[in-house]
Amino acid sequence: MSRTFLGTPAFPEAARSALANTQLRRNLAHATSTIRAKRAAVVGEVAEWERLRRAGAALKDRTLRHLDTYLQQLEESLTRAGATVHWARDAAEANRIVVDVARRHGTDEVVKVKSMVTAEIGLNDALAAAGITAWETDLAELIVQLGDDLPSHILVPAIHRNRSEVREIFLREMGRYGRPAPADLSDVPAELAAAARAHLREKFLRSRVAVSGANFAVAETGTLAVVESEGNGRMCLTLPEVLISVVGIEKLVPTWADLEVFLQLLPRSSTGERMNPYTSLWTGVTPGDGPQEVHVVLLDNGRTQVLADEVGRQALRCIRCSACLNVCPVYERTGGHSYGSVYPGPIGAILTPMLRGVGADAQVDSLPYASSLCGACFEVCPVRIDIPEVLVHLRAEVVDSHRGHPSAQNAAMAAAAWTLGDARRTSVAERVACAVGKLLRRTRRRAPGGRATLGALPGPAARWADARDVPIPAPESFRAWWARTDGGRTEQQ
Amino acid sequence: MAVGLLVTCLNDVLYPETGKAVVTLLRRLGVEVTFPAGQTCCGQPMVNTGYLDEAVPLVRRHVEAFAGCEAIVVPSGSCAGSVRHQHRIVARRSGDPGLVRAVEESPPVYELSEYLVDVLGVVDVGAYFPHRVTYHPTCHSLRMLGVGDRPLALLRAVRGLTLCELPAAQECCGFGGTFAVKNPDTSVAMGADKARHVRESGAEVLVAGDNSCLTHIGGLLSRQRAGVRVMHIAEVLAATETPAALADPAAEVAR
Numbered sequence: 001m002s003r004t005f006l007g008t009p010a011f012p013e014a015a016r017s018a019l020a021n022t023q024l025r026r027n028l029a030h031a032t033s034t035i036r037a038k039r040a041a042v043v044g045e046v047a048e049w050e051r052l053r054r055a056g057a058a059l060k061d062r063t064l065r066h067l068d069t070y071l072q073q074l075e076e077s078l079t080r081a082g083a084t085v086h087w088a089r090d091a092a093e094a095n096r097i098v099v100d101v102a103r104r105h106g107t108d109e110v111v112k113v114k115s116m117v118t119a120e121i122g123l124n125d126a127l128a129a130a131g132i133t134a135w136e137t138d139l140a141e142l143i144v145q146l147g148d149d150l151p152s153h154i155l156v157p158a159i160h161r162n163r164s165e166v167r168e169i170f171l172r173e174m175g176r177y178g179r180p181a182p183a184d185l186s187d188v189p190a191e192l193a194a195a196a197r198a199h200l201r202e203k204f205l206r207s208r209v210a211v212s213g214a215n216f217a218v219a220e221t222g223t224l225a226v227v228e229s230e231g232n233g234r235m236c237l238t239l240p241e242v243l244i245s246v247v248g249i250e251k252l253v254p255t256w257a258d259l260e261v262f263l264q265l266l267p268r269s270s271t272g273e274r275m276n277p278y279t280s281l282w283t284g285v286t287p288g289d290g291p292q293e294v295h296v297v298l299l300d301n302g303r304t305q306v307l308a309d310e311v312g313r314q315a316l317r318c319i320r321c322s323a324c325l326n327v328c329p330v331y332e333r334t335g336g337h338s339y340g341s342v343y344p345g346p347i348g349a350i351l352t353p354m355l356r357g358v359g360a361d362a363q364v365d366s367l368p369y370a371s372s373l374c375g376a377c378f379e380v381c382p383v384r385i386d387i388p389e390v391l392v393h394l395r396a397e398v399v400d401s402h403r404g405h406p407s408a409q410n411a412a413m414a415a416a417a418w419t420l421g422d423a424r425r426t427s428v429a430e431r432v433a434c435a436v437g438k439l440l441r442r443t444r445r446r447a448p449g450g451r452a453t454l455g456a457l458p459g460p461a462a463r464w465a466d467a468r469d470v471p472i473p474a475p476e477s478f479r480a481w482w483a484r485t486d487g488g489r490t491e492q493q
Numbered sequence: 494m495a496v497g498l499l500v501t502c503l504n505d506v507l508y509p510e511t512g513k514a515v516v517t518l519l520r521r522l523g524v525e526v527t528f529p530a531g532q533t534c535c536g537q538p539m540v541n542t543g544y545l546d547e548a549v550p551l552v553r554r555h556v557e558a559f560a561g562c563e564a565i566v567v568p569s570g571s572c573a574g575s576v577r578h579q580h581r582i583v584a585r586r587s588g589d590p591g592l593v594r595a596v597e598e599s600p601p602v603y604e605l606s607e608y609l610v611d612v613l614g615v616v617d618v619g620a621y622f623p624h625r626v627t628y629h630p631t632c633h634s635l636r637m638l639g640v641g642d643r644p645l646a647l648l649r650a651v652r653g654l655t656l657c658e659l660p661a662a663q664e665c666c667g668f669g670g671t672f673a674v675k676n677p678d679t680s681v682a683m684g685a686d687k688a689r690h691v692r693e694s695g696a697e698v699l700v701a702g703d704n705s706c707l708t709h710i711g712g713l714l715s716r717q718r719a720g721v722r723v724m725h726i727a728e729v730l731a732a733t734e735t736p737a738a739l740a741d742p743a744a745e746v747a748r
Contacts, residue, residue: 012676012677015679329667330676330683334679369676370676371669371672372632372668373632373672374669375632376664376665394543396545400543413542413547416538416539417539417547417550417551420534420536420551421550421553422554423531423532426502426533426534430505433506448714448715448720448722449698449722450722451715453715455716463677464677466677466681467681467713468712469713470712471708471712473506474508477506478506478509478528479528479530481509488513
């Protein structure tokens, strides 16, 4: 179980194969439209949703402005409450810290609460390399882990699977790692959930070490929060003796009262629920109750680099709700794997290049272009991240990082800018285009309504003309018509 | 003073009829229209592809061409959004304080339906168009500008027009500028669903406020021989009972 996103081709190519997967298309269209409708309904109930969004954005912005202060406050609060605080600059440091703690307790397995950040740092592989098995306990994460698959959604990592596929995975794989699925397992969701529950229960009861992330970390009190739907998180956070939580440094909120805003924004935006079933909050160690050894790993892994980007830093407001994925027409058709990152969809298209660095490779550089800039993501984002703005900003960074290298695109843009930078040059170019248009019009077909078109074309033009008819220039440009007829005033009827 | 028509580079060379329709419509409503000859392109294709430096001369050209106009009217939500939101980003990037100031002082820009409804205060523009029409709200007019139901209100007031509901109307058609050629497979997959919804609407004419999106959806519909034509909303709103407006829909538009 060690598949990674390494080697994913650039987005256009990865998307091409995903688009041909009819089962994936069907599963995603069904799942995203269901969540979209649920979200729209529960968001519509909140009269002051826009004010709530603005409050969420403002709280996060303020926290990020004073991040150094709040991080130190969090460390003090956590230490006071009996937790051990570790600082990790990158994935390797964070993984080493977690592995060391687990090793100290002589365990060969840990249970895990679903966590994006541990997926980001590849913790499961690092643990496996140290001979420690990480059991994912979230239902969808379990499906992904058993299927030797990769997550394709922030909230619902197995969104690309339907229930008959889940049934097959459970029947085939569960027995290899613990309690097998009942031989007569059907694809009824309740039966699938019961099989997962029975399979996971023995791991909850046996494991002495748990690993989690956190949705929020309260600087004032040192409280961590995990928001979930299945109760597996509650099991992991309370049953084991040792709890290690890996927390990105952007997860901070200053005070307990700030949770009020985010606990309204998050469930409505993510699962389309008014309130999520399980909200677990814990503050260090409580003697005689729950884990008696609590570690918190505060992780940077590129986040301070994002913070330094004046336009891009708004991405650090993200509370991982995945509303932008569910509403994205690109994500709905290409699925999460096409993005080649644990963070797929619109937020992934900005976060991955910023965390990894623009120019890292062609795959990373293709992500800011994996969007039609339709703006649906910005409209639903509960913390008002202007994703289209950041996408365009990152596109400029991609272009700037390749300036000076000859390419067809650089040449085309330079030529277009030269022509369109002057009205006379533009007018000459238009006269040429219109003359060609006049010739083509004699031979070509007309689309309904009279717009003249060309059919399929070879070469690079196929990128458009493969599936779409091509418009033919008018015989006379608007500019030429205006000049010839004095704006239509002298035109002969 | 008069309103300056920003015809857009796309309409200028591919769809001049849309520009002529705006002129006809605005004159009918008593508005004096000029066409500043110095205009070329708003620079959006460069900006959205990441070529900010290349957009600088285009933004400079734009503010010079339209200086002195009372307002700018543009038959495109996308280009209106570019002028309104992106020009200052490009100007800042240029490092030229003069350009930054010129962009700030540039006349207000209105997408056509905004100008008709908000500035002129008209909904019934005296148009006649006896056809079954469906309307696609383009993403930039809908989400960047927030034109809301202004275009629908204008279409509802057109005599003889039957408005058909477009399923999943607010979903992007997949054009997205250079997205259409940088990610052609995804673009076409999105467009195929839009074209299906257009056919399901039962309309014979698809109308939108952006000819760029209509080039994409219309290109798909035409390839499919779907029997649905595409028209810019300006052309519908300019149409009246005079014979020219009732021309054979299968023939070339009269020039």
